[in-house]
Amino acid sequence: xxxxxxxxDEGARARFAARGRTIVRDDELLRHPxxxxxxxxxxxxxxxxxxxxxxxIYSPWLFHSLTPLFGGGAMTRLLHPWFSLGFVVLFVLQVxxxxxxxxxxxxxRRWVRRxxxxxxxxxxxxxxxxxxxxxxxxxxxxxxxxxxVIFLISGIxxxxxxTFGRPLVDIGYVLHDVAALVMLVGxxxxxxxxxxxxxGTFRSMTRGTVEKRWAWTHHPAWYRRATGRNPRADxxxxxxxxxxxxxxxxx
Amino acid sequence: MPSGxxxxxxxxxxxxxxxxxxxxxxxxxxxxxxxxxxxxxxxxEVACVEWNNMPFQETKFExxxxxxxxxxxxxxxxxxxxxxxxxxxxxxxxxxxxQCMHCEDPGCLRACPADGAxxxxxxxxxxxxxxxxxxxxxxxSGCPFDIPKFNSQTKKVYKCxxxxxRVGQGLEPACIKACPTGCLKFGTKTDMRAIxxxxxxxxxxxxxxxxxxxxxxxxxxxxxxxxxxxDITKPELYGGLPANPRIPPTLTLWKGVAKPIALFLAMxxxxxxxxxxxxxxxxxxxx
Numbered sequence: 001x002x003x004x005x006x007x008x009d010e011g012a013r014a015r016f017a018a019r020g021r022t023i024v025r026d027d028e029l030l031r032h033p034x035x036x037x038x039x040x041x042x043x044x045x046x047x048x049x050x051x052x053x054x055x056x057i058y059s060p061w062l063f064h065s066l067t068p069l070f071g072g073g074a075m076t077r078l079l080h081p082w083f084s085l086g087f088v089v090l091f092v093l094q095v096x097x098x099x100x101x102x103x104x105x106x107x108x109r110r111w112v113r114r115x116x117x118x119x120x121x122x123x124x125x126x127x128x129x130x131x132x133x134x135x136x137x138x139x140x141x142x143x144x145x146x147x148x149v150i151f152l153i154s155g156i157x158x159x160x161x162x163t164f165g166r167p168l169v170d171i172g173y174v175l176h177d178v179a180a181l182v183m184l185v186g187x188x189x190x191x192x193x194x195x196x197x198x199x200g201t202f203r204s205m206t207r208g209t210v211e212k213r214w215a216w217t218h219h220p221a222w223y224r225r226a227t228g229r230n231p232r233a234d235x236x237x238x239x240x241x242x243x244x245x246x247x248x249x250x251x
Numbered sequence: 252m253p254s255g256x257x258x259x260x261x262x263x264x265x266x267x268x269x270x271x272x273x274x275x276x277x278x279x280x281x282x283x284x285x286x287x288x289x290x291x292x293x294x295x296e297v298a299c300v301e302w303n304n305m306p307f308q309e310t311k312f313e314x315x316x317x318x319x320x321x322x323x324x325x326x327x328x329x330x331x332x333x334x335x336x337x338x339x340x341x342x343x344x345x346x347x348x349x350q351c352m353h354c355e356d357p358g359c360l361r362a363c364p365a366d367g368a369x370x371x372x373x374x375x376x377x378x379x380x381x382x383x384x385x386x387x388x389x390x391x392s393g394c395p396f397d398i399p400k401f402n403s404q405t406k407k408v409y410k411c412x413x414x415x416x417r418v419g420q421g422l423e424p425a426c427i428k429a430c431p432t433g434c435l436k437f438g439t440k441t442d443m444r445a446i447x448x449x450x451x452x453x454x455x456x457x458x459x460x461x462x463x464x465x466x467x468x469x470x471x472x473x474x475x476x477x478x479x480x481x482d483i484t485k486p487e488l489y490g491g492l493p494a495n496p497r498i499p500p501t502l503t504l505w506k507g508v509a510k511p512i513a514l515f516l517a518m519x520x521x522x523x524x525x526x527x528x529x530x531x532x533x534x535x536x537x538x
Contacts, residue, residue, distance in 0.1 A: 057364045057365075057385070057387060058364070058510070059364075059510070059514065060264035060265060060266050060364065060366060061266045063264055063364065063365065063366050064366065067385075072385075073365050073368075073383070073384075073385035074384070074385045074386055074406060076385065077385040077386050077387045077406075078386070078406070119527070119531070120531060121531040121532060121534060124537045125537050161388045161391055161392065161401075162388075162401065166391070166392055166397075166499075169391075169392050170392055170499045170501040170502070171501060173389070173392065173501060173502070173505045174501050174504050174505045174509055177505050177509035177510055177513055178509055178513075180513055181509065181512065181513035181516060181517065184513065184516075184517045184520070185516055185517060185520045188517065188520040188521055188524060189520060189524065191524075192524035192527070192528070196524075196528050196533060197524075197527070197528060197533055197534060198533060198534045199533050199534075199535055199536070200535075200536050211536055213536040213537060213538065214536040216537075217534070217535075217536045217537045218534070218536075235537060235538070238537075238538050239537075239538045242538050
């Protein structure tokens with residue numbers, strides 16, 4: 001099973017890599033290959049379309065401002081399930097693409113235990129066990145997977161209420177709301193973490209690369225695997241070199 | 252000029268004031284249906300179909316006097332026909348005119364997410380405005396009587412209007428006009444309720460229907476269509492009239508609890524992220 005997924009995913013990666021390009025400079029590392037980036041932004045586009053069209057139907061005070069984007073209320077209602085279906089299909093590919101790096105490990109358990117320090121931003125660099133994704137990213141990913149499943153199984157009866165009958169549809173509305181809440185809060189945190197909170201992160205999803213110092217700061221274990229070097233030693237060396245440069249600059 | 256008898260009281264999914272509200276005082280209207288004197292002639296069905304310009308349609312004979320299996324998007328008024336065996340073994344025909352009940356607390360209006368797709372007039376009529384309908388069918392789920400019906404061609408939902416177009420001009424609904432026995436009456440809620448109570452008393456005291464009563468369910472704050480039933484304790488016998496019609500509790504859970512919490516938390520997440528940045532700063536790559 002997992003080997004079939006790997007074969008499919010590697011095939012897709014290879015095809016997209018042949019088409020697209022990732023320029024990796026000397027001080028950089030390849031973080032997200034072309035296929036991952038295309039998937040992520042396709043998912044994001046459909047997510048935002050589904051979010052806006054869903055919000056339009058969700059709340060009366062958003063109804064008037066958002067429905068014109070999609071050609072009126074009836075059209076919004078018509079399109080929303082199709083946007084959502086687009087999101088689900090692409091997100092399935094994204095899940096297959098990330099199944100391996102998103103697997104929960106002991107390192108993630110350790111990461112979650114020190115989430116307070118992470119939020120308070122007390123340590124300059126992450127603990128050396130943090131690999132390609134940290135525990136928070138994995139938690140976000142699996143939360144989105146769970147809420148996407150809830151969205152899908154509650155949304156289908158809402159799409160065809162006559163076929164499924166009222167009790168299922170009634171429960172569907174509530175579940176759809178809960179999934180929306182979970183996904184929306186997660187999404188806002190995700191945008192913040194991917195942009196302002198961690199400079200240098202956004203480009204990993206656009207150009208595909210990160211600076212090496214970004215890698216040893218945020219994902220030391222991945223840095224070790226990708227470069228074969230010691231993240232802590234390289235970090236300390238960089239600190240020394242920088243202070244040395246400072247001294248020579250001032251003298 | 253309209254007679255001014257259709258003053259809007261509530262609008263679905265509407266924020267802000269309701270234009271023209273409270274300009275005129277209006278009597279609440281009511282349709283009175285005496286199930287005990289209905290002869291099942293279906294004149295009201297024909298009148299409804301004719302007045303609302305809906306096509307006549309074929310049906311199947313299924314060993315019943317009922318014309319259609321159920322109401323549909325273009326068949327808003329249906330005499331539900333049931334054969335009922337009394338305790339003493341004798342047979343009884345129960346015929347109930349099924350249509351929108353025009354609830355005082357309409358579940359359809361509460362569920363509707365489209366501004367102005369459902370309005371309630373001060374006279375109690377609940378009316379669908381198809382030009383504002385988005386076809387989501389939330390109203391179907393909100394209705395305790397399973398009345399709104401979806402047309403998959405137009406992608407709109409339809410139901411009995413209580414002939415708001417006629418009532419607005421000072422006329423009675425088409426079904427009332429067609430009724431030959433007088434089992435249908437139309438007037439103010441107070442008057443109809445008084446007639447219904449008197450008729451129920453008569454049934455109890457003079458006709459041997461000890462549990463006759465008026466169906467005006469308080470669980471939806473009363474309805475603007477009321478029934479006189481032979482047996483108020485078993486409304487289900489009359490083609491599934493619910494004894495205690497309720498707007499589904501999931502609707503309250505969804506619109507009353509989940510939605511405000513979701514909006515609050517979502518609106519909170521953005522400022523929390525912003526102030527986290529302001530207070531803790533970004534995690535810069537080191538050094």
